[in-house]
Amino acid sequence: MTDPVPAGRPGSTLARRSWMLATFIAVVGVGLSLWFWRQRAMAESRALQEEFRREAETLRLAADREVRLFLDVLDSIRVLHTLSERISDEDFEEFVRKGMLHQQNVLGAFGFVQRIRQDLRGPLEQASDATGRPGLALLESDGRGGYGPAGEREEYFVLTYQTPAGGLGLPTGYDYVSWPPAARAIALMQIREGPAIGGLGLPGSTGEPPGWHVFSPIYYTGLEGVFFPPPGWLVGFVTALFKPAEVLDRALAGVPADRFSVELIEPAEGPTPVDGMTYEERIPVADREWLFRCRPGPAFARSRGPRQAGLLLAVGLGLTALLSWQLAMVGRRTRQIERLVHVRTAALREAHERIAREMDERMRLEDEIHSTAAHEQERVGHDLHDSLGQKLTGAMFLSRGLLRQLEQAGRAESDSARRLNETLKDAVAEVRRMARGLVPVTIGEDGLADALRRLAEESRQTFGIACVFRQSSGHPPVGPAAEQLYYIAREAVHNAARHARPRLIQIDLEEEADRWRLSVEDDGCGMPPEPDQRGGLGLRIMRHRAATVGARIEFSALPGGGTRIVCRPGSATPGE
Incomplete structure (x- = not known):
């Protein structure tokens, strides 16, 4: 008689296997969860550093843009040096106050410095010159916080104008050559033929330095029949105060004050040990390179919120099964979507x-x-x-x-x-x-400008009125665009001559923001109200011609009578 199979043996084996499998899954699951937790914690630390460096790099670029904007605006006002000698002080001051708000917002205080030979000092310091302007006394620091007459030198670099008055922390008439840092910067500026930093200004009433004097050279362009100064001769420079704190304030506009700690300093102040949460890069400022340093503030760490590594450790095993099912469903749905x-x-x-x-x-x-x-x-x-x-x-x-x-x-x-x-x-x-x-019309070798000049001459002969053409420097359009612009100008001139009874018609071809601009103005009886709606065939033809070359036409009435028609590149299309 055969012995029966012992009851429970298969069940015991299955239970043992189930236990071993459960233990194996538990050990592997816990080990994987701990491994993922550690990897996640390290990844969060790296991500925090990378995010900080990205934001710090963004701030550096913003600071660099502000520095370049400061230097570009400083360079752009050099042309005012010639204007200041042609109009009265009151008119020039009013022009600066009302017409240069952007430059004043960027630069703050600025001024003009003129190069003066020793033999011209006497006439300059006289009571008044031929224009009735008062004399200008040449000054230098007396070493005791005051100013006295400048010493004898072969040449001087004299502050002849500043706005606002006293804004540069120096009196008008101050000789920059008497200040050693400024003298070195002037020599370096002539060698580089570009801007240079003169030196740190004297402390103000609050004890804080007003800023660094920055110089941008002004060169003489030359006139026919004038042999001195020669073209390209340094006649002076324009100067303004570079204030790192104000540059950073503009660069950090909209950024919470406690999110970052930012500095813009001279490298001579000494480098600091750089870790993963300290960002340092150099920014060119005129002839030097300054150090941009950024550290995270309290608000930066708070913005990250609670870390996810612990949460991953708690829910990792449960999410594995759910994720597998979800992935299968996603795969199925993905095939349908594809x-x-x-x-x-x-x-x-x-x-x-x-x-x-x-x-x-x-x-x-x-x-x-x-x-x-x-x-x-x-x-x-x-x-x-x-x-x-x-x-x-x-x-x-x-x-x-x-x-x-x-x-x-x-x-x-x-x-x-x-x-x-x-x-x-x-x-x-x-x-x-x-x-x-x-x-x-045939646009010849001289291009659109020559054709418009001929149009002005023919209009004077045909209509018996004054018609002039003016062109600024630049690159006027060529090809089909030039031909269409010529026809637009001709239609505008003929319309004005026939209907507006003008005394003068003016054709201008100029360049603004690297793009051409054609305008026709007259001083006639003006245009009808709402010309875009009541315009006749001529106006519609001009709009269509402009649209064929991707340009747009603008009509406007001038104060006191007259009409201005402007054609410039725009979003117009032939279907308009």
């Missing part, structure tokens, strides 16, 4: 290709219409000139011969013949003008 996206993408691609074909066809038709219109216009112009113009010219000469015969015969009909001859002359001139207007 199929749907493929279908929609094909439909969108087909629609895009269809629209592109329609746009290409429309552009081709527009080009063909413009080409046909231009050829037809040219043909009519040539017909007027070669056929009707020649016949009218012949009739004019015949009438002149008839007039001569009647005058020799003493006939009374000579007055009628004279009027007939004058009428034929006017008709010939009008036909020639119409023919020139219909035949397309």
Whole structure:
């Protein structure tokens, strides 16, 4: 008789295996959870450092932009040095106060320094000059907190103007050469032909230094027939106070004060040990490199919130099963979405290709219409000139011969013949003008500027009014854009001459912000209200021509009468 299988043995084996599997999963799960917790903690620390460095780099770039803005604005006001010698002190001060708000916001106090030879010191210090301005005494520091007459030198660099008064912490007439840091900076500025830092200003009433004097050179550009000073000679410089604290305040605008601790210092003050939460980079300031240093503040650590490493340790095992199921569902849904996206993408691609074909066809038709219109216009112009113009010219000469015969015969009909001859002359001139207007303009080697100059001359002869053309330096448009701009200018001039009864028409081609700008102004009776709605065919033609080259037309009335028409690059399209 066979012994029965012991009860519970298979169950014991299954329980043992289940326990061993549970133990294995527990050990592996706890080990993996601890490993992930440690990795997460290290990753959070690295992420915190990386985030800090990114934000610190952003602040450095903002500070660098503010420094470059300071130097650019300082460099831009050098041209005012020549203006200050041509107008009165009161007018120049009013111009600075009302027209240079941005420069004053960026620079604060600034001034002009003029290079003066020793032989010119006496006339400069006289009671008044030919313009009635008071004399300017040359001063230097007396070493006791005051100022006295400047010593004898071969040349001086004298502060001739500053705004606001006393804003630079030095009196007007101060000789910068008497200050050793400034003298070294002037020599370095001439070598570099660029800005240089002169030195730290004297402490103010609060005990804080007012800032660093920064110099930007002013060179003489040269005049015909003037042999001294030669072109490129240093005539002086413009100076302003560079205040690192104010630069950082503008760079950190909108950043909480306790989020970062930021400094902008000279490297000579000494480097500090840099750890993962200290950021240091150099920023060029004129002829030097300053140190930008940033450390996190209390608000930066608070913004990170509670760390997630402990939470991952607590919920890691539970999320594993849930994540597996979710991933399976996501995979299934992803396949469905991919199929749907493929279908929609094909439909969108087909629609895009269809629209592109329609746009290409429309552009081709527009080009063909413009080409046909231009050829037809040219043909009519040539017909007027070669056929009707020649016949009218012949009739004019015949009438002149008839007039001569009647005058020799003493006939009374000579007055009628004279009027007939004058009428034929006017008709010939009008036909020639119409023919020139219909035949397309040829933009020659001298470009758009030469064509506009010819337009001004022809307008003076045709309409008998003053018409001038002005061009600033730059690169005017070429090609189709130049041709369309010429037609726009011609239409504007003709409209003004025919309807506005002006005394002067002015055509300007200039460059603003690296982009061209065409304007036509007249001093006539003005434009009708709301020209964009009531404009006639001429205004619509100008808008269409501007749209074909991606530009826009602006109409405006001038104070006291007159009209300004401006064409500049814009967002206009041919469909507008």
